Amino acid sequence: xxxxxxxxxxxxASRLQASLGRAYDIFTRLLRNxxxxxxxxxxxxLILCAGFAPWIAPYSPVGQDLANRLLPPSAVNWMGTDxxxxxxxxxxxxxxxxxxxxxxxxxxxxxxLGLILGAVSGYFGGxxxxxxxxxxxxxxxxxxxxxxxxxxxxxxxxxxxxxIAIAITAWPPYARLARAETLTFRNAEFVQAARxxxxxxxxIIGLHILPLCSSSTIIRxxxxxxxxxxxxxxxxxxxxxxxxxxxxxxxxxxxxxxxxLDQWWVxxxxxxxIILVSLGFCFLGDGLRDVxxxxxxxxx
Amino acid sequence: xxxxxxxxxxxxxxxxxxxGFLVIxxxxxxxxxxxxxxxxxxxxxxxxxxxxxxRATNAQYEAARAAMGLDRPLAAQFVTYVGDVLSGDLxxxxxxxxxxxxxxxxxFPATLEMATIGIIIGVLLGVPLGVLxxxxxxxxxxxxxRIFALLGYSVPAxxxxxxxxxxxYAGLGWVAGPGRxxxxxxxxxxxxxxxxxxDSLIExxxxxxxxxxxxIILPATILGFFSLAYIARMTRSFMLxxxxxxxxxxxxxxxxxxxxxxxxxxxxxxxVPLITVIGLSYAALLEGSVMIETVFxxxxxGNYLTTALFNADxxxxxxxxxxxxxxxxxxxxxxxxxxxxxxxxxxx
Numbered sequence: 001x002x003x004x005x006x007x008x009x010x011x012x013a014s015r016l017q018a019s020l021g022r023a024y025d026i027f028t029r030l031l032r033n034x035x036x037x038x039x040x041x042x043x044x045x046l047i048l049c050a051g052f053a054p055w056i057a058p059y060s061p062v063g064q065d066l067a068n069r070l071l072p073p074s075a076v077n078w079m080g081t082d083x084x085x086x087x088x089x090x091x092x093x094x095x096x097x098x099x100x101x102x103x104x105x106x107x108x109x110x111x112x113l114g115l116i117l118g119a120v121s122g123y124f125g126g127x128x129x130x131x132x133x134x135x136x137x138x139x140x141x142x143x144x145x146x147x148x149x150x151x152x153x154x155x156x157x158x159x160x161x162x163x164i165a166i167a168i169t170a171w172p173p174y175a176r177l178a179r180a181e182t183l184t185f186r187n188a189e190f191v192q193a194a195r196x197x198x199x200x201x202x203x204i205i206g207l208h209i210l211p212l213c214s215s216s217t218i219i220r221x222x223x224x225x226x227x228x229x230x231x232x233x234x235x236x237x238x239x240x241x242x243x244x245x246x247x248x249x250x251x252x253x254x255x256x257x258x259x260x261l262d263q264w265w266v267x268x269x270x271x272x273x274i275i276l277v278s279l280g281f282c283f284l285g286d287g288l289r290d291v292x293x294x295x296x297x298x299x300x
Numbered sequence: 301x302x303x304x305x306x307x308x309x310x311x312x313x314x315x316x317x318x319x320g321f322l323v324i325x326x327x328x329x330x331x332x333x334x335x336x337x338x339x340x341x342x343x344x345x346x347x348x349x350x351x352x353x354x355r356a357t358n359a360q361y362e363a364a365r366a367a368m369g370l371d372r373p374l375a376a377q378f379v380t381y382v383g384d385v386l387s388g389d390l391x392x393x394x395x396x397x398x399x400x401x402x403x404x405x406x407x408f409p410a411t412l413e414m415a416t417i418g419i420i421i422g423v424l425l426g427v428p429l430g431v432l433x434x435x436x437x438x439x440x441x442x443x444x445x446r447i448f449a450l451l452g453y454s455v456p457a458x459x460x461x462x463x464x465x466x467x468x469y470a471g472l473g474w475v476a477g478p479g480r481x482x483x484x485x486x487x488x489x490x491x492x493x494x495x496x497x498x499d500s501l502i503e504x505x506x507x508x509x510x511x512x513x514x515x516i517i518l519p520a521t522i523l524g525f526f527s528l529a530y531i532a533r534m535t536r537s538f539m540l541x542x543x544x545x546x547x548x549x550x551x552x553x554x555x556x557x558x559x560x561x562x563x564x565x566x567x568x569x570x571x572v573p574l575i576t577v578i579g580l581s582y583a584a585l586l587e588g589s590v591m592i593e594t595v596f597x598x599x600x601x602g603n604y605l606t607t608a609l610f611n612a613d614x615x616x617x618x619x620x621x622x623x624x625x626x627x628x629x630x631x632x633x634x635x636x637x638x639x640x641x642x643x644x645x646x647x648x
Contacts, residue, residue: 134327134331135331137324137328138327138328138331138332139331141328141628141629141632141633142332142335142625142628142629143583143584143586143587143624143625143628144587145587145588145590145591146587146590146605146620146621146624146625146628147335147621147625149590149605149606149609149617149621150335150336150339150617150618150621151339153339153609153614153617154339154340154614226453226454227453230454230456230457233456234456234457234458234591237456237458237591237594238591238594238606238609239610240609250456250458253456253458253459253462257462257595260462260463260465260466260470261465261466261470264466267459267462267463268459268462268463268466271455271456271459271462271463274454274455274456274459275451275454275455275456275459278453278454278455279450279451279454282450282453282454283450286450
C-alpha cells in the first residue's frame, strides 16, 4: 500500500492516520489553488532563509566595510550596501529570522490567549461571558497600532517589548471567534455526553471545544499575519522595535530613509521583503479560508 | 388609540437603544482611560524622581509624591485621572511646555484634513473597483483588482511614503515635498478651522491653497490607497452576495439593462453595509496617518505622538493615545448604530 492510498483511506484505522489524511487533503487542495500555492512557496522561502541564513547570505549581516559603503546593487552585492558597507542582501536574509520570531511569538501568545478566553466565555455564559466580552469589545474598538505604540513607550523599546505590545493588542478577534464557535456547540450532545461521563469543565473546554475552534482561528491568524508584520516593521521603523545592529526590515528602512533620494536601494530593498512575505501570508490565508471554510467561498 | 400605543412603544424602544448605546460608549471610554492610566503607572520612569531630581532627600521625595497624589490608593488616583480627562486636562507636555490638550487642538486638524482627503480618494476609487471586480468575477480583471487590493494589506505605509517621495517629488517633481505648505507661505493664513485648504479658500489666498494642495496630494493618496484596499475588498464581497440573489436574475430576465441591474438593483442594497465599512476605514486612516505623518513631516497628531515618544513625554503620548482612541471609538460605534438605523430590516 502506497503512502497516498494510506493517507486518502476512507476508513482510517487510527487517529493519527485520520489527522494525517486530513492534513494531506487540505494540502493538496491548497496546491490546486494558485494563489495559495504561491503563498506557501513564499513562506517556504522565508523559512528556508531563516533556517539556512549563514549558508545563503554571502556576507556577515553586521560586518562593516567602510571602504564599500552605499554601493548600488551589483553582481557582488545583489541589493547594494548600506551606509556602513554592510551587504543589504545578507541583512535581508538574516532579517527573515527576526520576522519569523516576531510573527511566531505573537501568534503563540495571542491566539491561545484569545481562544481560551473566548471558549471559557461562550461555555459558561452569564456574567463570565458579559465581563470577558465587555473587555474584548473595549480592546476591539481601540486603535491597535496606537495602543501598541503606547505600550512600547511604557515598556521601553526593544524586540521583546514590541512582541508583547503587539500580542496584547492582537488577541481580541480570536476571543470573539472562539466564543461564537463555542456557542454553536456548547449544548451539543457530545458535550453533554462528556459532561455525563464526568469530564471536568477544563477537560471539556480543552479537549472537546478548543480543537473545534482551531480551524477558523488558524485562518484568522494567517490573515492577521500581514498586519502583525506591518506593525512590527512600523515599530522598528520608528526605532521602538528591534534595536541596531539587528537586521530588522523596518529598522533597515528607517536607516535608509536619509539616503532615499540618492541611494534608493538602502530603504527600498527591505521593503520588498516585507511586501513579499505579507503578500504570502495574505494569499495563504485566503486559500486556507476557501479550503477549510467552504461556506464563505471566494467572496472576499 | 391603537396606533398611538405602537408609536409610544417605538419611542420607548429607540430611547432605550439610545440609552444602551450611550452606556456602551461610556464603558468603552472608561476602558480606554483605564488602559492609558495603567500604561502611565507601569512606566519604569518614576514621575516623582523626574520632578525632584535624584539628589532630593527622602522627605522631599515623599512630599512631592504626596503633592502629586501618588501616595493615594490606585482607585482614588484613577477617579482623579478620569475627572481630569473629562474636564479636558491632559497634563502638561514636557517638550512643548504647553498643556497637552492645547497642543492636540492645534495639531488635530492637520490629521483630519489628510485623512478626509484620503477617505474621499479611497471611496471614489475603491467602490467602483470592488463592483467591477465582482461583475468580472474570476476573470483577469478580477484577479488583478484582488491582488492590487491585497497589496494594500501588505505594503508598509512608511515604505510607500518614502518611495512616493523619491519618485513623485525627487524624481518627477509632480508634487511638493514634506510639510503642509511651502516654507514661505507658512503662517500666512490665520487658522480658522485649522484645515489649511479650507482656511486659505475662506481668506481667498489661492497661492497658499494650491501650495497646500500640492503638499497634501501625495500623503493623502497613499493613505487613500490603504482604505481603497479594504473598501474594494468589502464592496466585492457584498456585491457577489447580491449578484447571486434571485431578484437579480429576475431583473435580468425581465430585460432590465445590465448597468441598471448592477448599479440600481444590486448596488442599492449594499449602500447601507458600505457606510459601516467606510466609517471603519475612516477611523483606521486616522490611525494609519501616524506612519505617513512621520515620513512626510506632517504636523499632525501622529507626528506629535512620535515626537513625544522620543522625548519620553508621557503626558503627550497618553493624551494623543486617548484622543485618537476616543475618535476611533466614536466613529466605530456611530457607524455601527448608523447601520442599524438605516437598514430597513431593523425597522420592524
